[in-house]
Amino acid sequence: MLPGGLRVVTEHVAGARSASVGLWVEVGSRDEPAVGAGTHGAAHFLEHLLFKGTRRRSARAIAEEIDAVGGDLNAFTGKEHTCFYAHVLDRDMPLAVDVLGDVVLDAVMAAEDVELERDVVLSEIAGRDEDPEDLLADDFDALLFGAHPLGLPVIGTEESVVGMTRDRLADFHARHYVPSRSVLAVAGNVSHTEVLDAVAAAYGSRASGPGEAWHRIPGDAPAGPADRLAVRDEDTEQAHLMLGVPSLRRADPRWPALQVLSTVLGGGMSSRLFQQVREQRGLAYSVYSATTGYSDTGTLAVYLGCAPERLGAAAAVVRDELGDLAAHGITDAELARARGQLRGELVLGLEETSSRMHRLGRRELDHGGLEHGGDLAGTLERIDAVGAADVAALASTLLTGPRVAAVVGPYGDADELPGEVREMVE
Numbered sequence: 001m002l003p004g005g006l007r008v009v010t011e012h013v014a015g016a017r018s019a020s021v022g023l024w025v026e027v028g029s030r031d032e033p034a035v036g037a038g039t040h041g042a043a044h045f046l047e048h049l050l051f052k053g054t055r056r057r058s059a060r061a062i063a064e065e066i067d068a069v070g071g072d073l074n075a076f077t078g079k080e081h082t083c084f085y086a087h088v089l090d091r092d093m094p095l096a097v098d099v100l101g102d103v104v105l106d107a108v109m110a111a112e113d114v115e116l117e118r119d120v121v122l123s124e125i126a127g128r129d130e131d132p133e134d135l136l137a138d139d140f141d142a143l144l145f146g147a148h149p150l151g152l153p154v155i156g157t158e159e160s161v162v163g164m165t166r167d168r169l170a171d172f173h174a175r176h177y178v179p180s181r182s183v184l185a186v187a188g189n190v191s192h193t194e195v196l197d198a199v200a201a202a203y204g205s206r207a208s209g210p211g212e213a214w215h216r217i218p219g220d221a222p223a224g225p226a227d228r229l230a231v232r233d234e235d236t237e238q239a240h241l242m243l244g245v246p247s248l249r250r251a252d253p254r255w256p257a258l259q260v261l262s263t264v265l266g267g268g269m270s271s272r273l274f275q276q277v278r279e280q281r282g283l284a285y286s287v288y289s290a291t292t293g294y295s296d297t298g299t300l301a302v303y304l305g306c307a308p309e310r311l312g313a314a315a316a317v318v319r320d321e322l323g324d325l326a327a328h329g330i331t332d333a334e335l336a337r338a339r340g341q342l343r344g345e346l347v348l349g350l351e352e353t354s355s356r357m358h359r360l361g362r363r364e365l366d367h368g369g370l371e372h373g374g375d376l377a378g379t380l381e382r383i384d385a386v387g388a389a390d391v392a393a394l395a396s397t398l399l400t401g402p403r404v405a406a407v408v409g410p411y412g413d414a415d416e417l418p419g420e421v422r423e424m425v426e
Helices: 029-035 042-052 059-067 090-105 111-129 132-145 158-162 166-176 192-207 255-266 272-279 308-328 332-349 353-367 376-384 388-398 419-424
Strands: 007-012 018-025 072-077 082-089 182-188 229-233 239-246 286-293 298-306 404-409
Touching (some): 007 192, 018 090, 018 353, 042 059, 042 072, 042 090, 042 166, 082 353, 111 158, 132 404, 239 308, 255 286, 255 332, 255 376, 255 388, 272 286, 272 298, 308 404, 308 419, 332 388, 404 419
Antiparallel strands (some): 239 298, 239 404
């Protein structure tokens, strides 16, 4: 960590000719309500706006400098993090560090640019509203987390974006987009010393002034869901269902067991849901399970998309598989396959420098770095240490609690849903 609070983490990747650079800021949509009213969607809005120009570079200059070296520049916003990243040749790593620091810390945020990006974000919201799976995920989070900030969509709403002011955005930026809340993660054909030199040249006094690294303190977990079922009436050719339960925070020591549980349930072609719903009965083309972990809570969810007339039968299969897992756990053969699948996905996923950069940044923000058991060997050891009894205990705890379900499809209201869907959340 540098004196200004900026944390710098690097990984040398032998044989690579590129470098992936990510400037991670520990701020996301869940932090917006704490700043005040009228900030819902501010983090995502800033993801767009900060690229519109800095004190040293216009928006065109930012694009031209990265294009001139064949690089890629982009950003994404989550509920607890925002990441601005670039992928360049190894020799152009200093340029990427400089551009990212300039964009994130020294953006001008001109009033006319706020209006331009407002229209862009509104177009993005309109596109989201035409995507059933995006709508489904937002409805699912709203059910599971209710009025808690985690229940709000990252992108904001049409109303909140229309009402967003330049002053609110500037205030949100000044509070959160600072070195002490940031991590610079670099992976590729670079050395740690080279990256530190690039940071010193790009950040100047901002990296050497007083400061202390900020870490998110887990807050009170959201209260249990008040409503269990949400139906969005859309004239779609498929019915889309997302069913799930509150789950583990990402630092929970049972997290590896949760990954095994999700993998057995719906994590691949050999999973129970894929085999039972698609292969044996042909009820749906897409069916899977997934987990999400936050600082204080998490989710375990099942998604399926099918013809509306098959939703009841597909939901019944999901219900039965969840019940069987809760009552009987998993077999030794399923445990072995799941551990092997998780090991392979993890290792193969790290063949790209961008994947390594993402792992570096997330581990530093979420767990305080790879030295706290987050290195690859330590992660693989924890996967191998999961036993069938661990998964059975977790399944009996999570899968017998209150469930919520969100549905998007040609159903006027909950009464028009198949009875099997309603029964899953009663």
